[in-house]
Amino acid sequence: MAQTPSLGVPTHSLYVGDLHPDVTETQLNVVFSSFANFLSSVVRRDCFGRSLCHGFLNFRTSQSAQLAMESMNHTPINGKVIRLMWYEHNPEARRRGIGNVFVKNLDDSIDDKKLHMIFANCGLVLSCKVAVSEDGRSKHYGYVQFDSETSAQNAIQKLNGYKVYGKALYVTSFVPKGQRMLTDDEAKYTNLYVKNFEKHVTEEKLSEMFSKFGKITSLLISKDSDGVSKGFGFVNFENPDSAKQAKESMNGVQLGSKILYVSRAQSKSERQQEQTKRTKGVNVYVKNIGDSVNDDQFRMYFSQCGRVISAKIMRDTRGISKGFGFVSFSSTPEANKAITLLGGKKLFVNVITSEHIGPSGLPSPPAPIPNNA
Template structure:
């Protein structure tokens, strides 16, 4: 024991403070505890090992305490990777006990080892009769601190705080005693007490197979109670539930200041008693407070249940309302909820009617009307769509969810868009892409604003109202008269200086059609 204390001091460990009236004295070792305490067992189980720990690492460490006979790291048969635990065998039970006391929770490769005597009897590991479950643990409590806390109530065979992938505590853990009496004693003394200033729940561990019964029915012993009066104490809660059966633990949860959180847990010894308590007390009154009593759920179960319930209600609501819900837009500003209901009430039973409003309270010009039957909505849509209401024609359609509306719009625009990236059609000869494109019936007058157009090679043409673009050719309106085409200059061509037989050189010009003209 002195060696253990010295080793603890060397590691800097500190036992968590437990708010109990008086620390119970350790129970004397029973014959069963002596049999399993190491006097006849010279093999140690070493768990929570880092994946990189090898046999020689364990041998070098344990051999410093006592002579090691053999070491075996358990590995996956296919990949030969470490399973995170090993067995270390000594020549005598005394050496094994000494190594366990000194090296338990010592870090190896950055992870504290969890050491216990190896139990070859599988019934000892699987019965769970002396296994204790602890939840609401403070984050700094590790395996060593939990072991030191519960060792005062009996011989601890195994102790573990559950951690996530990053090694952070999940807030719950397990302690296995050698006898049921020691487990019951620990539950009685520690349940509801403050462990590092945080109230903990301590109760019997229930195996996963026992949590669910046949035909999908839930088997449970732990009962959750909420909406308790603030004055309800642990004793009051016990008095309320004790008529249903033997209670192993009962606690009202409190905050850091000791004030009740108005909910608690009651753990029964028998599952039938817990079910009876839920059936009888759920919805009952306590000091004018209506109690909610149900099976205690894990947080993950509660979140999954709420998510499933929300999705079902959402799907049911849209399935029910979709063919009967009308969307309206282009509403006149004078239309409010009452007038809208009056307009559509002749078509059937209206379940809800709403004009959408701006934050300032003015109408957005849109709204919804929900009928009790799809036939009513269909008749209202056929008769009211396009009808002049006030000063505006009304638009009425079946309401769609946003995702459905977006999908419809995408499909609609996909049909309008060309299937491939098509090149622009060639412009008439001589027209520069920088020129503004006008429809055949449009006329361009000098001095009017010309919209910006994309220039050649992606550059913008800087056109100013009233300014002629570069290389501007003034068109001749008299060219359309017959017989004068030969005398007119050729549009789009320039003659060479000598006017000789050289072929004319084409030059790219900008043409602005200002009126109808004919080229001959």
Template sequence: TSAPRRLGAMNAATAGSYPMASLYVGDLHPDITEAMLYEKFSPAGPVLSIRVCRDMITRRSLGYAYVNFQQPPDAERALDTMNFDVVKGKPIRIMWSQRDPSLRKSGVGNVFIKNLDKSIDNKALYDTFSAFGNILSCKVVCDENGSKGYAFVHFETQDAADRAIEKMNGMLLNDRKVFVGRFKSRKEREAELGAKAKEFTNVYIKNFGEDMDDDRLKDIFDKYGKTLSVKVMTDPTGKSRGFGFVSYEKHEDANKAVEEMNGTELNGKTVFVGRAQKKMERQAELKRKFEQLKQERISRYQGVNLYIKNLDDTIDDEKLRKEFSPFGSITSAKVMLEEGRSKGFGFVCFSSPEEATKAVTEMNGRIVGSKPLYVALAQRKEERKAHLTNQYMQRIAGMRAMPANAIINQFQPTSGYFMPAVPQVSG
């Protein structure tokens, strides 16, 4: 093990960024257990504890674990010799455990790489960039089709990150010129996009129909200032697709064109004229609008939407509405169906929380048709999950309060795999 690597691990550990002998192990196959990891890591030295992180409710593996050694040199040996080893058909990714999210997200020492060849995996990335300094983590971003062509490398120091950027930016990796730059948080990127948006010079025009070409569009938009390029988008036959772009030399001229031309008539059609956006910007804006609408919808239905289950098969939308109408003004009543058959539950939405509360009080447990109804305020998915988590935690707390011999045969330990600390006898 190299002295700089060991010194780096000690320095970072004493700075409190991660425990000195604790490793994060990621990209795990879902079937990997604590026992398998113990078998894998114990040759490196005495292991204190291992925990595969799991979903609190389903107990499914989340694909990562923490391995704690008794001694830092053993943890370092495991990191040096086992990183990217294949376990159950998948290469595991090992790094120092750094559980403080503020340190992970600070951006210090973090590098972003894009335009990567699809064949470059975590190991190849690690081998390429470890020449510049101690790496805390490195990850090629993937989906079900493999690499998405970009990655992140987190160095222990900003100096190492700066060296990597200086030497690697614009270099060829597997015949592809890669971009290597400082990692920027989403907030930083959005702020930069916002600043650029305010100084736009490219204008997007749509809905002018088929009767338009570059020269005519240039004549219309030249009066607002000097244009650098004008383009009407066409189909393979050369016919206008009804939209195009105008690029101005100055932002003020582009802004004036938008203000004066948007909503006016061209070829007998009302045209849209606005700032030309990159695909990423459009997607970010649409996402923001969608989230806003979602929040508005949630707040609008908060406390007025009822969930009704255990419905008799004979109950349809009309009968459901009729049963609940004595309690107030109903805006919607819906029995959920599958292939035309009732699924046994539905929703009723009232115009006020008071009406909804009254309906819950009066209708919960009432027999309609041949069955007693279950009626409650409808919960959002996140609320239901939080409620289930809370129930689970209460159940676990109840188990802990019971005598040990009462529960020992009911449950297998789920929290981790602990090794007794055996004293090392010298000689």
């Protein structure tokens, strides 16, 4: 019989999540008693004695806990796959989501174990979880927790846009619920934004592709003053479930020589909020740029520091470079890397924060640095 420690949770403990509501401490003790130095288990319960579907496994040594995690992670107990990870003693780190990434556009076949395999080369993975509905079907998004923020940023840089089973992954830093906008999975919407299709694609063609998901109330391809397609448009469904299914199924699908991008159409306020969030703290101001440097060369130069969202050299009305520009990175650590690696070279670089964002939504240059600074 496993011995229960007399004081709190011991140092070498595993968190066990996604438990079936009927799983008890006695059952966990039986399952894990074959591992040397196993001490006890705890199933967390509410004030009425109902299982909270998670708990702790306590071991005398870290080696035993590690072996149990490697052997039993993502295995079923009472028909439900459990999730094991090291117990995080620092509640502040858990609340802030340090080392966590959010991933979406997952294929139906990707479960917790496969998600772990996809991200394992980016750093030490502590936990993986694919969100599922009540009937066990994937919601096509999930979470990966690493042992460090460095590994999390490495995963974002390497795997964002990486195709798995024909679908391009979207990988970004995890944002606590109280700090993020309403996600597509939480929102009810009928209107989709569709882009990255060739100019010869017609509204009839898009209607043929999207109507299999439900009744379309309107469909529009945006065109210029000459009536030429701009390569993007909107598809509005009668039913929110049809829109969600169409988004999940059509995003990443190849049409001709291009890959479609399909997302929920955002309101103006949402786009402004996203623009502010995207530019806050991850833009870099650069000056002393040579007159002959173009935007593509500018982008390529800074890509050594991380994933560049945009790179733009400011020009006058004649198209002549003003000698300064802006680089937007996918994360603050990447922007800081640009400062560290390139700040001592001919270019002058500086991080742009929210107070530098002008009324147009574009960054404004910081105040000039005095010569005697």
